[in-house]
Amino acid sequence: MDSTEELFREDANQWTCEANVLAFEEDGGLILDRTVAYPVGGGQAGDAGVIHADGVSWRFGDTRKSKQHPGAILHVIEGAAPLPGTRVIVEIDADRRQCHRRFHTATHLLCALLPYPVNGCSITQSYARLDFHTDEAFDKDALNAGLAHWVAAARPVRHRWISEAELDANPSLVRSMSVQPPRGLGRVRVIDIDGVDLQPCGGTHVNNTADIGAVLVTKIEKKAAKTRRVVLGFAAPDVT
Template identity: 80%
Template sequence: MNLPATEELFREDSTLLHCEAVVLAQEEGGGLILDRTVAYPLGGGQAGDAGEIRAGSLSWRFSDTRKSKLHPGAILHLIEGEGPTPETRVTVAIDAPRREAHRRFHTATHLLCALLPYPVDGCSITETTARLDFHTDEAFDKAAIESGLRRLVAEARPVRQRWISEDELDANPGLVRSMSVQPPRGLGRVRVIEVEGVDLQPCGGTHVNNTAEIGALVVTKIEKKSAKTRRVVLGFAQVGAAGSGLSPA
């Protein structure tokens, strides 16, 4: 059975938290495929969304969102047991705090790329941490990185998404920072994220609209993973109990 690609509403507006959809199929293992969704599937280092699918008085919790390997372009909402039957009209609602954390952390990694201009050979973005692995043997200064992040967040720089042609990307190969993941090809265009005056690179993830929305960050770890790899892990910061300082959230 050939299924159409899932319409990815999150690509154009990552603030959308729910949408109406129609069930197309359910793969073995619990992957429910809809004609459209606001749920981002695991990819580009960013974790997938979780949430709930509702049909009338019935509801199904989905614990993760993935790309289908059987149906190119289709997105799986991972549920337990049997889901709604094909052609059922449903509402998809994602976990707002999880999405917000992903948006804030993903944009923060773009700021980190601007502060540390080295090739990236690893990335992970979850609800609680963001990690980038940089291909370099240079030592990193934790205080300098945190200071740079505070400055860029406080500058409240606009964050925009736009599309460029594959020819434009080929003419500017330096836009691609990742050593292991290349932008998808074959569509004739590539989505890029621009942090005004700071960073521009291909990216399919979800982001905030302004760096001020990221909030306070801390560098929780700087680690030497190999002779040529330095890992930086970020966390959100919060005012301590006594209101006297910042601590990891």
């Protein structure tokens, strides 16, 4: 089976696309030849949305990578699946995607503020967390000030591809202890926040740090002798 073309890797601003149905996994979901929907991975939750075809709609509550067909992406739909060859339109939940993008980019700012290896990550619509491998104490106020500084600095956020050889020559680019960049493709995707952070990452991000908006460290926890957890949330809107 052909792989699913991952449109979200090149353009996280794209909410919809046309695609062809390739197959359906009875215990998994619908496989398309291309999609804008990000599959759960690297700590980031998968996209949700709706698939339309010929006046019929199927809602998918999750997107994930197929274990049966490497390179294929599953859209976990409700109800009977459209037949292979059906032309469909994929439309993701834009609000959910934007939350993921804002939180994911904010975690990169945290990595710039806290120069420790990362040994855990979770990015959802309502919060994000990073676990840092250190026994150092963190200052919540200082972290919030640092986040606010980089958001206000409005630094461009771009992605590019480097060769595996380039990554091997710069092993310090890899910050995560728990999730390693995929190998075997010959190239690795990196996220470059101008003058702030550069590291391999396959997730979706905003175009500029200003697009993160008001985000705050809501909790700092000591999870183990060498693990400090930082939890992020969105600041409540000012209603005054």
